[in-house]
Amino acid sequence: xxxxxxxxxxxxxxxxxxxxxxxxxxxxxxxxxxxxxxxxxxxxxxxxxxxxxxxxxxxxxxxxxxxxxxxxxxxxxxxxxxxxxxxxxxxxxxxxxxxxxxxxxxxxxxxxxxxxxxxxxxxxxxxxxxxxxxxxxxxxxxxxxxxxxxxxxxxxxxxxxxxxxxxxxxxxxxxxxxxxxxxxxxxxxxxxxxxxxxxxxxxxxxxxxxxxxxxxxxxxxxxxxxxxxxxxxxxxxxxxxxxxxxxxxxxxxxxxxxxxxxxxxxxxxxxxxxxxxxxxxxxxxxxxxxxxxxxxxxxxxxxxxxxxxxxxxxxxxxxxxxxxxxxxxxxxxxxxxxxxxxxxxxxxxxxxxxxxxxxxxxxxxxxxxxxxxxxxxxxxxxxxxxxxxxxxxxxxxxxxxxxxxxxxxxxxxxxxxxxxxxxxxxxxxxxxxxxxxxxxxxxxxxxxxxxxxxxxxxxxxxxxxxxxxxxxxxxxxxxxxxxxxxxxxxxxxxxxxxxxxxxxxxxxxxxxxxxxxxxxxxxxxxxxxxxxxxxxxxxxxxxxxxxxxxxxxxxxxxxxxxxxxxxxxxxxxxxxxxxxxxxxxxxxxxxxxxxxxxxxxxxxxxxxxxxxxxxxxxxxxxxxxxxxxxxxxxxxxxxxxxxxxxxxxxxxxxxxxxxxxxxxxxxxxxxxxxxxxxxxxxxxxxxxxxxxxxxxxxxxxxxxxxxxxxxxxxxxxxxxxxxxxxxxxxxxxxxxxxxxxxxxxxxxxxxxxxxxxxxxxxxxxxxxxxxxxxxxxxxxxxxxxxxxxxxxxxxxxxxxxxxxxxxxxxxxxxxxxxxxxxxxxxxxxxxxxxxxxxxxxxxxxxxxxxxxxx
Amino acid sequence: xxxxxxxxxxxxxxxxxxxxxxxxxxxxxxxxxxxxxxxxxxxxxxxxxxxxxxxxxxxxxxxxxxxxxxxxxxxxxxxxxxxxxxxxxxxxxxxxxxxxxxxxxxxxxxx
Numbered sequence: 027x028x029x030x031x032x033x034x035x036x037x038x039x040x041x042x043x044x045x046x047x048x049x050x051x052x053x054x055x056x057x058x059x060x061x062x063x064x065x066x067x068x069x070x071x072x073x074x075x076x077x078x079x080x081x082x083x084x085x086x087x088x089x090x091x092x093x094x095x096x097x098x099x100x101x102x103x104x105x106x107x108x109x110x111x112x113x114x115x116x117x118x119x120x121x122x123x124x125x126x127x128x129x130x131x132x133x134x135x136x137x138x139x140x141x142x143x144x145x146x147x148x149x150x151x152x153x154x155x156x157x158x159x160x161x162x163x164x165x166x167x168x169x170x171x172x173x174x175x176x177x178x179x180x181x182x183x184x185x186x187x188x189x190x191x192x193x194x195x196x197x198x199x200x201x202x203x204x205x206x207x208x209x210x211x212x213x214x215x216x217x218x219x220x221x222x223x224x225x226x227x228x229x230x231x232x233x234x235x236x237x238x239x240x241x242x243x244x245x246x247x248x249x250x251x252x253x254x255x256x257x258x259x260x261x262x263x264x265x266x267x268x269x270x271x272x273x274x275x276x277x278x279x280x281x282x283x284x285x286x287x288x289x290x291x292x293x294x295x296x297x298x299x300x301x302x303x304x305x306x307x308x309x310x311x312x313x314x315x316x317x318x319x320x321x322x323x324x325x326x327x328x329x330x331x332x333x334x335x336x337x338x339x340x341x342x343x344x345x346x347x348x349x350x351x352x353x354x355x356x357x358x359x360x361x362x363x364x365x366x367x368x369x370x371x372x373x374x375x376x377x378x379x380x381x382x383x384x385x386x387x388x389x390x391x392x393x394x395x396x397x398x399x400x401x402x403x404x405x406x407x408x409x410x411x412x413x414x415x416x417x418x419x420x421x422x423x424x425x426x427x428x429x430x431x432x433x434x435x436x437x438x439x440x441x442x443x444x445x446x447x448x449x450x451x452x453x454x455x456x457x458x459x460x461x462x463x464x465x466x467x468x469x470x471x472x473x474x475x476x477x478x479x480x481x482x483x484x485x486x487x488x489x490x491x492x493x494x495x496x497x498x499x500x501x502x503x504x505x506x507x508x509x510x511x512x513x514x515x516x517x518x519x520x521x522x523x524x525x526x527x528x529x530x531x532x533x534x535x536x537x538x539x540x541x542x543x544x545x546x547x548x549x550x551x552x553x554x555x556x557x558x559x560x561x562x563x564x565x566x567x568x569x570x571x572x573x574x575x576x577x578x579x580x581x582x583x584x585x586x587x588x589x590x591x592x593x594x595x596x597x598x599x600x601x602x603x604x605x606x607x608x609x610x611x612x613x614x615x616x617x618x619x620x621x622x623x624x625x626x627x628x629x630x631x632x633x634x635x636x637x638x639x640x641x642x643x644x645x646x647x648x649x650x651x652x653x654x655x656x657x658x659x660x661x662x663x664x665x666x667x668x669x670x671x672x673x674x675x676x677x678x679x680x681x682x683x684x685x686x687x688x689x690x691x692x693x694x695x696x697x698x699x700x701x702x703x704x705x706x707x708x709x710x711x712x713x714x715x716x717x718x719x720x721x722x723x724x725x726x727x728x729x730x731x732x733x734x735x736x737x738x739x740x741x742x743x744x745x746x747x748x749x750x751x752x753x754x755x756x757x758x759x760x761x762x763x764x765x766x767x768x769x770x771x772x773x774x775x776x777x778x779x780x781x782x783x784x785x786x787x788x789x790x791x792x793x794x795x796x797x798x799x800x801x802x803x804x805x806x807x808x809x810x811x812x813x814x815x816x817x818x819x820x821x822x823x824x825x826x827x828x829x830x831x832x833x834x835x836x837x838x839x840x841x842x843x844x845x846x847x848x849x850x851x852x853x854x855x856x857x858x859x860x861x862x863x864x865x866x867x868x869x870x871x872x873x874x875x876x877x878x879x880x
Numbered sequence: 881x882x883x884x885x886x887x888x889x890x891x892x893x894x895x896x897x898x899x900x901x902x903x904x905x906x907x908x909x910x911x912x913x914x915x916x917x918x919x920x921x922x923x924x925x926x927x928x929x930x931x932x933x934x935x936x937x938x939x940x941x942x943x944x945x946x947x948x949x950x951x952x953x954x955x956x957x958x959x960x961x962x963x964x965x966x967x968x969x970x971x972x973x974x975x976x977x978x979x980x981x982x983x984x985x986x987x988x989x990x991x
Contacts, residue, residue, distance in 0.1 A: 050953075053945075054948075056947070057904075057905045057947055057948045057953075058908070082922040086922075
């Protein structure tokens with residue numbers, strides 16, 4: 027049969043374009059199509075049909091665009107007019123959103139920055155570090171063993187660092203970190219070599235590579251390649267090449283990196299071999315497609331082969347090292363991703379708060395928009411139109427807020443960078459993910475905040491609107507719900523920041539546990555003083571303000587050196603690692619550590635220096651607990667067998683995040699692994715601190731003129747231990763304050779609304795004899811009810827979360843009920859103050875004014 | 881009474897002339913023949929819609945036709961108001977043109 031109907035697709039298009047009610051058009055065109063078909067043929071007919079579609083298109087498009095533009099103009103005008111007319115409401119809405127968005131912008135940048143660490147290395151996905159339980163450092167022979175035993179390990183290498191002094195071109199530089207690495211390290215990582223020798227450079231002893239920054243700082247415009255400089259006046263480094271500047275988002279950053287073989291010729295082969303001490307960071311690159319989990323499972327073979335029982339090796343993927351939190355004696359200050367997540371969650375809550383404020387205020391304002399909506403509906407607006415209008419308004423507000431928060435982000439960025447000690451990029455747009463989020467935030471916020479008012483307004487019927495006043499009972503319940511939710515978050519955050527604060531205070535107090543007078547820790551970086559510190563110490567004690575001084579190998583709150591410990595009659599299973607530090611006779615008295623049993627070191631026993639040892643209660647317990655005094659113990663760090671002379675209380679010689687481990691203390695010695703002292707602690711009269719510091723400086727000049735004096739107050743050093751917790755605490759406090767401010771903004775707006783709405787009720791009540799006081803109480807009663815209810819929800823929540831958080835610390839404060847009471851009280855007080863103005867004014871109003879028009 | 885536009889006037893006259901056969905294709909073709917210009921369906925139906933709303937024409941649906949793909953023709957017929965509107969328009973036209981026609985064509989013929 028001959029086809030007589032127009033092409034299907036064309037018909038379909040026409041059907042879409044023509045208004046469905048005009049079914050006439052489709053029929054007519056088909057009928058005419060047939061006439062043309064029979065008169066002029068299919069081709070002509072088809073052309074004619076297509077023309078029917080195309081010809082009206084320009085008009086259709088133009089009119090659609092024109093009318094949407096006209097309506098858009100109207101919506102925009104109304105929206106801007108509303109923003110201008112209700113200044114306080116608009117201010118609250120926009121200010122809230124700006125704050126929420128600014129906080130979010132910072133968090134986006136912060137999280138992205140934290141996650142970007144070490145990503146610049148070419149093989150970042152295949153590079154791993156081996157850590158032993160909570161220690162970032164592993165044994166000397168581990169890297170070699172890895173390559174030998176496991177074919178999937180392509181290359182492995184070690185890194186370690188020393189603090190030291192460099193003599194460069196007549197100037198003396200104190201370097202915190204001079205890194206010593208195996209040559210493989212330079213191949214595992216991709217630090218770009220700017221010029222000089224190839225990567226093999228680090229296979230020879232005394233070879234050093236320096237970064238561009240250090241080169242220009244210390245050598246100026248001269249080409250440093252080929253130059254020689256000395257390290258601690260002990261040996262000379264040869265500069266073999268220059269590396270490009272290492273990005274800041276790297277956990278392994280350096281200015282000087284020297285060959286590991288340098289140490290072999292200086293410290294000795296033993297140090298660089300074997301399984302005794304754990305001093306090295308071990309990195310390796312896995313072959314492509316190799317499974318790291320499979321490798322980790324094979325570590326037992328390695329441990330068996332080398333007779334290692336103790337280590338529990340774990341793999342850390344390179345990119346996760348930075349966010350993996352701080353391990354013991356780690357290379358860089360890392361971030362615990364947990365904390366960043368907490369901040370992220372709080373900032374999302376803040377944004378949510380701002381949205382809730384918006385919802386609350388715009389529905390509260392309903393009465394002011396009722397006439398407009400009624401009119402629009404009467405003039406033919408569909409529900410969709412109204413929804414679009416209100417969504418558009420919230421989007422407009424959100425976009426406005428976004429623009430403002432971008433500017434506040436740029437303004438505040440330097441401050442925040444200083445606070446977090448990061449260099450967050452000012453340029454958000456350089457990164458597609460951040461840019462995408464940037465556009466998403468106002469969209470999401472606009473829709474979240476706008477969808478409820480939009481649905482609410484559009485559902486009102488014009489008949490009800492025409493009646494003017496209307497009761498909105500259901501909506502009140504929702505609004506109260508939102509307020510209670512805000513209070514829950516506020517109370518929760520307040521409790522949280524109180525408890526975090528408590529815990530930080532507890533940590534600091536416990537670590538610096540009543541040392542009495544202020545203590546200054548002098549770092550002994552001069553070899554001569556290190557070897558023989560007594561004359562220096564005696565010179566210092568000449569000053570009447572210096573009460574006492576004691577030298578030690580470690581900082582007394584950071585003893586990380588240690589080794590295996592054994593004693594006669596020990597069962598194999600009892601082997602444990604014992605920490606070890608060398609101290610002077612007066613160490614125990616100086617730090618006011620209690621002696622539980624036995625005696626302190628004493629000058630009267632001449633043998634003490636050679637073989638007396640003090641242990642802590644934990645060590646005594648591990649050794650069986652009874653008759654420990656007088657026992658002989660051996661550790662690889664002691665030169666000979668030692669006799670236990672006394673047992674000390676368990677003082678905190680490590681950060682309080684860690685459990686107290688067994689500890690031995692011996693007197694300082696001239697020989698062995700722990701030869702020399704590193705720190706001299708000086709206890710001084712708190713009233714003469716400036717004078718004493720000047721005196722220490724002078725004395726130091728006499729003894730070691732070529733080295734600068736390096737000292738810290740003990741409390742500062744202790745605080746540095748908890749820097750991350752302190753920062754996070756401060757961050758949370760800051761966010762909490764912003765959050766409370768937002769809640770107040772919302773309350774303020776709402777009280778304005780309540781006061782307006784209840785004007786007549788209050789007037790009536792007054793006429794009937796109510797006093798101002800009872801009215802104020804009536805208005806506040808509701809508020810108090812909300813807060814009490816919110817507290818009841820927030821308390822168990824906060825208790826649970828904070829309880830879990832405190833479990834992170836081996837030693838933590840108890841959760842006090844005062845934090846809870848205080849939080850509720852604070853919220854109550856702040857809200858009463860916020861709402862007070864409007865409510866009191868409303869209750870004071872003269873009923874003549876309010877009821878005049880009834 | 882509101883003035884009819886030129887297009888409305890033309891359409892009403894066409895419907896009047898086509899009597900029982902006043903539906904889309906016929907109207908369109910008739911106008912095309914009379915004026916020499918094609919009138920798109922969109923415009924045609926828009927005006928018809930206006931006329932219907934003003935109450936000058938009424939619309940009724942015929943039987944489904946196979947040549948329309950099983951769709952019905954939509955017929956239009958003048959209402960008494962439509963007739964009155966046309967009459968009114970004619971009166972106005974006549975009043976406006978009165979005397980001019982002779983003048984214009986008179987001049988032309990007088991050449």
